[in-house]
Amino acid sequence: MNKKDIILLGIESSCDETSAAVSKNTRILSNIIAGQKIHEAYGGVVPELASRAHQANIIPVVTQALKEAGIKKNEIDAVAVTRGPGLIGSLMVGVSFAKSLSAALSVPLIEVNHMQAHVLANFAIHSDDAKTPEFPFLCLTVSGGHTQIVLVSAPDNMQILGQTLDDAAGEAFDKIAKVLNLPYPGGPLIDKYSGQGNAHRFQFPESNIPGLDFSFSGLKTAVLYFLKKQLAQDADFIQENLYDICASVQKTIIQTLLKKLRKAAEQTGIRHIAIAGGVSANSGLRNELKKLAELSGWNVYIPPLSLCTDNAGMICIAAYFKYLQNDFSTLDLAPQARLILQ
Numbered sequence: 001m002n003k004k005d006i007i008l009l010g011i012e013s014s015c016d017e018t019s020a021a022v023s024k025n026t027r028i029l030s031n032i033i034a035g036q037k038i039h040e041a042y043g044g045v046v047p048e049l050a051s052r053a054h055q056a057n058i059i060p061v062v063t064q065a066l067k068e069a070g071i072k073k074n075e076i077d078a079v080a081v082t083r084g085p086g087l088i089g090s091l092m093v094g095v096s097f098a099k100s101l102s103a104a105l106s107v108p109l110i111e112v113n114h115m116q117a118h119v120l121a122n123f124a125i126h127s128d129d130a131k132t133p134e135f136p137f138l139c140l141t142v143s144g145g146h147t148q149i150v151l152v153s154a155p156d157n158m159q160i161l162g163q164t165l166d167d168a169a170g171e172a173f174d175k176i177a178k179v180l181n182l183p184y185p186g187g188p189l190i191d192k193y194s195g196q197g198n199a200h201r202f203q204f205p206e207s208n209i210p211g212l213d214f215s216f217s218g219l220k221t222a223v224l225y226f227l228k229k230q231l232a233q234d235a236d237f238i239q240e241n242l243y244d245i246c247a248s249v250q251k252t253i254i255q256t257l258l259k260k261l262r263k264a265a266e267q268t269g270i271r272h273i274a275i276a277g278g279v280s281a282n283s284g285l286r287n288e289l290k291k292l293a294e295l296s297g298w299n300v301y302i303p304p305l306s307l308c309t310d311n312a313g314m315i316c317i318a319a320y321f322k323y324l325q326n327d328f329s330t331l332d333l334a335p336q337a338r339l340i341l342q
């Protein structure tokens with residue numbers, strides 16, 4: 001191993017995924033994710049159950065991450081952890097664990113903003129031909145809790161140009177999936193069924209918010225009322241038309257996102273465009289973005305699927321930039337449910 005190589009252990013526990021990863025510089029050596037099936041039955045994440053599952057998962061997940069990376073505890077240069085935003089009880093598990101481990105190993109502790117980490121996932125070297133963004137670039141960060149267009153001038157300099165005024169894009173996918181009787185989280189299922197549906201079959205309204213902000217609550221309400229009306233005439237309407245409904249909803253969400261992204265690119269003159277967050281795993285969004293990039297002459301950066309949804313690999317990448325700046329935290333670090341992008 002090169003002496004200058006920086007080995008980091010990253011921990012992510014902000015929502016319902018317990019994840020640990022090991023990185024060498026910006027290369028991810030392992031990225032273990034334990035999902036929590038328990039929330040499916042409730043149609044959403046139950047915070048107390050999430051905290052308990054993190055508590056049960058964290059040691060096996062970290063052990064597995066080190067094993068898969070072939071790294072021993074005494075080779076770790078720093079322990080990185082998500083400080084927020086997220087569910088406070090869930091964050092508490094990861095932060096407490098990371099603090100203890102950094103103290104026990106006498107290595108620095110690095111706190112990471114989860115939303116910054118989603119953006120910086122684009123810098124992971126995941127394959128020999130991995131392409132990383134040039135600064136400044138725009139990032140459309142779309143997750144279960146956030147929808148943001150971010151101007152990224154440096155790893156520690158991000159400015160939100162536009163964001164959702166109500167529901168996040170992922171939340172829109174999940175809430176609409178719920179009215180379609182699909183299990184939580186519904187986003188990936190809507191994506192899957194859309195592949196077999198006709199996206200032009202049903203027309204749903206796109207929000208008309210000025211500037212670069214978004215709104216998705218109107219779409220959710222429109223779908224709800226549309227279904228109520230159809231179900232009054234045909235009780236099997238959803239089953240009979242599921243794929244077309246999914247495709248039409250997905251198309252509307254993607255169009256809304258890309259319209260604002262195009263506007264942001266026009267306003268800033270920036271042609272380096274990245275996407276991040278759980279919804280960036282959506283196959284329709286990835287395909288439409290590639291087409292738009294070709295038309296607009298953009299350089300696009302799309303993380304591999306494993307780095308889109310919540311994972312600790314992205315925590316390692318964000319922490320790597322902080323490590324280079326000696327930007328370390330102290331043991332009085334406390335998690336923060338609401339943490340703004342700086």
Ligand code: KG4
Nearest residue numbers: 143144145170185187191278279282309310
């Ligand atoms: O980034 P993430 O894993 O967690 C948060 O930080 O919120 O994002 C989770 C969100 C969920 O709303 C989930 O339904 C959505 O990402 N999602 C998708 C897809 N995969 C995950 N939405 C649409 N299509 C997908 N393929």
Ligand code: ZN
Nearest residue numbers: 118143278310
């Ligand atoms: Zn996330």
